[in-house]
Amino acid sequence: MDPNTALELVKQGVTLLLLDVPQYTLLGIDTQMFSVGPAFKGIKMIPPASHFLYYSSSTRDGKDFSPIIGFFIHAAPSEVIVRRWDQQQERLVKVSEEEEERYCQAVKSLEFDRQLGPYNLSQYGDWKHLSNYITKSIIERIEPIGGEITVACESGIVTNAPKTAMEKALDEQMKSSKFLTSVENSQSRRCYYTSIPCVIKQKGIHGQELTSLNIDKTQLLESLLIKDYGGSEDVLLGELQFAFIAFLICMGQSLEGFLQWKALVNLLFGCIEAPFRTRTQLFTKFIKVIYYQLKFGLEKDHTDTSGAATGLSALLDDSWLSADSFLHHLCKDFFSLMLDASSVDGHLLSWTRKLKELLENNLGWEFQRNSAVDGIYFEEDDEFAPVVEMLDDPSCN
Known part of the structure; x- marks a missing residue:
């Protein structure tokens, strides 16, 4: 500094x-x-x-x-x-x-x-x-009644939802916590996160059109930005950071925070059109946000004064960080989308490559990129690499 x-x-x-x-x-x-x-x-x-x-x-x-x-x-x-x-x-x-x-x-x-x-x-x-991206207004918008975020107020969050191995472990941790018995009206002390639909359902839309809406979540993103975020991309990013901090900095004890972070990551990585046409700057900022989140979480030298390790790699089970995890699949599809595109913003491409390198170097993940022609593989620096278009946006530097 x-x-x-x-x-x-x-x-x-x-x-x-x-x-x-x-x-x-x-x-x-x-x-x-x-x-x-x-x-x-x-x-x-x-x-x-x-x-x-x-x-x-x-x-x-x-x-x-x-x-x-x-x-x-x-x-x-x-x-x-x-x-x-x-x-x-x-x-x-x-x-x-x-x-x-x-x-x-x-x-x-x-x-x-x-x-x-x-x-x-x-x-x-x-x-x-x-x-x-976390402002005073974002804190007031999301924080629970009383302001306190704790595992004791999250019992039963995902009772009816399918769970990963890590989600099951966190849920069991909540159920076994003796602190739960001393908390009353816990449901009213949950965070006020935005509801992110997992599947898009619209009356009057069937078949291929409905399938397309679920494959490309651009329309869902636009709808949420207008309806729930007042048109502000930064408010959405602030909620993404709020959820991540509630989960990670609380040393893995906010399953609610993790699930909201996962839902927002699924939403953004699930967009196909938005990164190229309608929300390029949002996606550049999003990739920067998740890059620094994972960079911090994957560092192995976080310790408290007692010498106990903290950080994502110390808190999450191996299945979350495996090549079969939801994050790996999302990143693989997004990287392929970006790196196979015929035209992409230079700032977005640069940060996408940084995120890809971070995951490859720290987790050993592999992201093979195949062409659309008979599965032929091309190197990133060959003649089929995407055309880079640099947009004049100082905030993305």
Whole structure:
């Protein structure tokens, strides 16, 4: 990070004052996670932006932990956010306005400064790539009542739906959690994600036309953008990032987040016409988003202060990352679509190739590309490679 940028972030830094958090509690913000020490009172020098705070209470010896609870915050420059640990509920709660004002003044007078740990700015770049479309309005749009995202509120999400091996494991984890018995009205505390149809059904449409609508989800994408996202591509991408963070940063404990992320990825990768004609810039941004999500998730060096590995490869079972997974099939079809096209935007093609290389190098996945003529294979750099058209869009650089 540029020194001037870092200095500016320090000057405008947000303070998260966390009172009475017990020792050994696992606590994280964004991509950073640590174990609470005896003098801990919070985190300082947090860049003003959207962030995700999450925690897990422990037994007195620090060996066993409850399911993770997380929530998003959107912090303004120099803001002080105050939460207090409720011992009976084992969770962070808001304080009264009077208390908050008193503690804000104490923080600004540096009364807590020695007990505040600094936000690790060296990891802020990773977080920005994972959350750059998440705004205050998106948080307010999706977050559950009370703001808390936890496995305890997700029981029975996919009772009647077919499950992958990973989904079954997460569902069993939820059912076996002793924390579930202490949560009332959990259904009202689920996230307000957009409903993404798996299969398109329309009255008056039958046969080949209906089949075509399900093969190419461009029309469904357009309909959802207008009806549910107010025509904003960035709101859709913000929901994609929100769902991914709720799942991954919560260390795999939000099945609801995973299912929404999977539904949106299925929707976007299932479009054939949109990447070339109607939504080229959206798809360039989408590929960048999923590239950084998978790049972060597949890194094997994510650890908390206890030395435990975190990240996608540490959290998901092998079947999710296998060459027979839903993601592999979606990517294979999309890569073939892009790389076999006669004309494609240069920015989109460039990021598609980066994503393809990431999956090939990190997972060993193979994406053989066949021509439309008798299955003859052509190299990407030969005369049959797609024509590159560079659109003048600085936001896609």
